Amino acid sequence: xxxxxxxxxxxxxxxxxxxxxxxxxxxxxxxxxxxxxxxxxxxxxxxxxxxxxxxxxxxxxxxxxxxxxxxxxxxxxxxxxxxxxxxxxxxxxxxxxxxxxxxxxxxxxxxxxxxxxxxxxxxxxxxxxxxxxxxxxxxxxxxxxxxxxxxxxxxxxxxxxxxxxxxxxxxxxxxxxxxxxxxxxxxxxxxxxxxxxxxxxxxxxxxxxxxxxxxxxxxxxxxxxxxxxxxxxxxxxxxxxxxxxxxxxxxxxxxxxxxxxxxxxxxxxxxxxxxxxxxxxxxxxxxxxxxxxxxxxxxxxxxxxxxxxxxxxxxxxxxxxxxxxxxxxxxxxxxxxxxxxxxxxxxxxxxxxxxxxxxxxxxxxxxxxxxxxxxxxxxxxxxxxxxxxxxxxxxxxxxxxxxxxxxxxxxxxxxxxxxxxx
Ligand code: AMP
Numbered sequence: 001x002x003x004x005x006x007x008x009x010x011x012x013x014x015x016x017x018x019x020x021x022x023x024x025x026x027x028x029x030x031x032x033x034x035x036x037x038x039x040x041x042x043x044x045x046x047x048x049x050x051x052x053x054x055x056x057x058x059x060x061x062x063x064x065x066x067x068x069x070x071x072x073x074x075x076x077x078x079x080x081x082x083x084x085x086x087x088x089x090x091x092x093x094x095x096x097x098x099x100x101x102x103x104x105x106x107x108x109x110x111x112x113x114x115x116x117x118x119x120x121x122x123x124x125x126x127x128x129x130x131x132x133x134x135x136x137x138x139x140x141x142x143x144x145x146x147x148x149x150x151x152x153x154x155x156x157x158x159x160x161x162x163x164x165x166x167x168x169x170x171x172x173x174x175x176x177x178x179x180x181x182x183x184x185x186x187x188x189x190x191x192x193x194x195x196x197x198x199x200x201x202x203x204x205x206x207x208x209x210x211x212x213x214x215x216x217x218x219x220x221x222x223x224x225x226x227x228x229x230x231x232x233x234x235x236x237x238x239x240x241x242x243x244x245x246x247x248x249x250x251x252x253x254x255x256x257x258x259x260x261x262x263x264x265x266x267x268x269x270x271x272x273x274x275x276x277x278x279x280x281x282x283x284x285x286x287x288x289x290x291x292x293x294x295x296x297x298x299x300x301x302x303x304x305x306x307x308x309x310x311x312x313x314x315x316x317x318x319x320x321x322x323x324x325x326x327x328x329x330x331x332x333x334x335x336x337x338x339x340x341x342x343x344x345x346x347x348x349x350x351x352x353x354x355x356x357x358x359x360x361x362x363x364x365x366x367x368x369x370x371x372x373x374x375x376x377x378x379x380x381x382x383x384x385x386x387x388x389x390x391x392x393x394x395x396x397x398x399x400x401x402x403x404x405x406x407x408x409x410x411x412x413x414x415x416x417x418x419x420x421x422x
Contacts, residue, residue: 008115008123018326019317023310026154027108027128034147036104036130041085043110047075053084053262053292057201059194064113066123078112082129083262083292083305090133091298101134108310120281120312129286129307133293136302138238141266141288144304146248148270151308152283155316159273162248164239165256167204167224167264167287168232176227177203187217207257223254232265239266262289268306277315284308327377330416332359333369335385342389346382346412353413373399380416 005011012020031038047067054060066078079085086105090096095103108128115121130147132140145162152160167173180203188196191212198205206212207221228236243250250268258267267287273280286306293301330350334343343359350357358376360369366383373381383395383404394412397404398419407415 006123008117008121010122010124016314019314020310023155023314023317024108027106027151030147030151030154031106031130034104034130034143036106036132036147039086039089039105039107040109041082041089041107042079044076044078045085045088047077049084049088049296050077050080052295053087054081055202055262057198057205060113062194064115066112066114080111080113082107082109082111082127082307083131083289086129086131086305087292087296087298087303090131090301091293091296096134096293096299096301098134102132102140103134104130104132106130119278120309122311126310127284127307128310128313129305131303131305133303134301136288136290138235138242138266141239141304142242142246142248144286144306145243145250145266145268146246148268148284148286148306148308149248151313152270152272152316155313157272157274157277157283157316161271161273162243162250162268163253163256163271164243164250164266164268165224165253166228166232166236166239166266167257168228168236169264170291172224172228172232173204173264176222176224179222179227180204180206183221184217187215191215191217204257207255224257225252225254235265258285258287262292262295263287264290266304270306270308272316274316276318277312281312283312327379328358329355329378329420330357330380330382331369331373331376331378332357332382332384333366333373334360334363335366335369335383337363338386338389339384343382343384346384346394346409349413350416355416379420 047065050065051061056062060080065080068076070076086107090103106129109126110124111127112124114123117123130144132144145164149160149162168176181199184191184199184203184206188199191206192209195206195209195212198209207218209218212218240252256267256269265288267285269285270283271280272283284307286304288302288304290302292303293299332343332347334340347357347359360372370381379399381397381399383397388394392409393406394409395404396407396415
């Protein structure tokens with residue numbers, strides 16, 4: 001039997017991981033600029049956490065979770081998203097008592113959703129996300145949106161759009177919910193089973209339906225913007241004014257509701273129309289959540305966050321063609337049995353001095369070893385034959401200048417350092 005990776009998962013081979021490391025580096029650098037610090041939470045949590053926070057009417061919770069019982073019969077779920085775990089850790093570790101607010105956190109890592117695998121959809125995928133906790137201020141919402149846009153631009157993606165909407169506060173949501181119920185009631189028999197479920201539990205979600213999205217009733221449904229309380233309206237207007245002041249371009253889409261239960265006020269998505277991603281790719285999104293921390297047993301703590309799908313961000317990076325950066329500094333070529341011990345010692349010395357180095361272990365001839373030097377893009381080839389061992393010297397070939405010199409053992413490091421500087 002041939003073993004295969006589970007459906008919906010992929011192996012990231014070495015060239016691909018180089019791209020991921022580059023992406024991770026960019027994400028860490030930008031997080032640092034925004035004073036956002038990394039948090040690492042478990043990859044699995046008790047199932048109840050997701051039911052409670054993501055919401056038991058969401059597609060994620062009803063259809064997509066990897067849930068199993070452990071040996072003690074506890075229900076465990078592989079995390080389908082990152083906010084719930086961060087919020088749980090925030091409460092459990094009493095991070096609400098940190099004096100300087102907002103507490104700004106980022107995470108990155110694998111998430112798991114039992115979806116039908118297709119282009120851009122996997123069952124194990126990765127997200128980078130940011131949560132800013134403890135402050136309710138339109139300026140912070142704008143900071144989160146700016147950070148999201150900065151990331152996408154830093155990756156070189158073009159035609160990036162920031163799309164925003166507001167769901168309003170709890171009172172606005174309640175009024176909107178009633179209006180949605182009245183609106184959808186006559187159409188229930190025409191809408192899918194899930195929409196009928198959502199009608200009872202959370203009618204806002206009907207607007208997120210993938211099955212019925214072309215139904216006439218979707219297009220004529222009441223919009224959140226028409227049911228905002230004065231406070232919610234003022235909050236949203238301030239967000240828009242701040243974005244204008246910062247000259248950040250955005251569009252308001254009154255149909256943007258986002259899938260998760262915990263959102264209120266501002267929700268947003270970053271969409272790219274860059275041809276490398278295909279038509280209209282949603283790279284990520286987020287929004288404000290003001291009751292989640294309380295819901296999980298903490299004190300009233302407003303928050304705003306967003307998450308990006310990292311697979312989509314790596315597409316933007318393209319393949320690395322920086323051979324200089326990827327290549328070795330030195331490849332050691334022992335010729336003959338007696339050269340191996342000295343080669344191993346020099347290899348250890350090179351690495352201890354910060355040179356990226358490797359050697360041949362296959363006891364091959366010179367020609368085969370030089371081919372490896374080429375393939376590894378080594379700057380220097382170090383040739384050590386039995387003669388060199390006896391004379392306590394090595395031959396160093398500069399592969400770009402195609403010149404070769406004999407160097408005493410004790411002078412190897414200074415020789416290479418001066419050559420590399422040059
Ligand atoms: P969500 O948490 O559903 O708002 O997703 C945020 C982002 O994560 C999306 O915009 C996608 O870029 C990415 N994403 C979500 N689900 C998947 C998946 N199954 N496979 C790959 N990327 C995903």
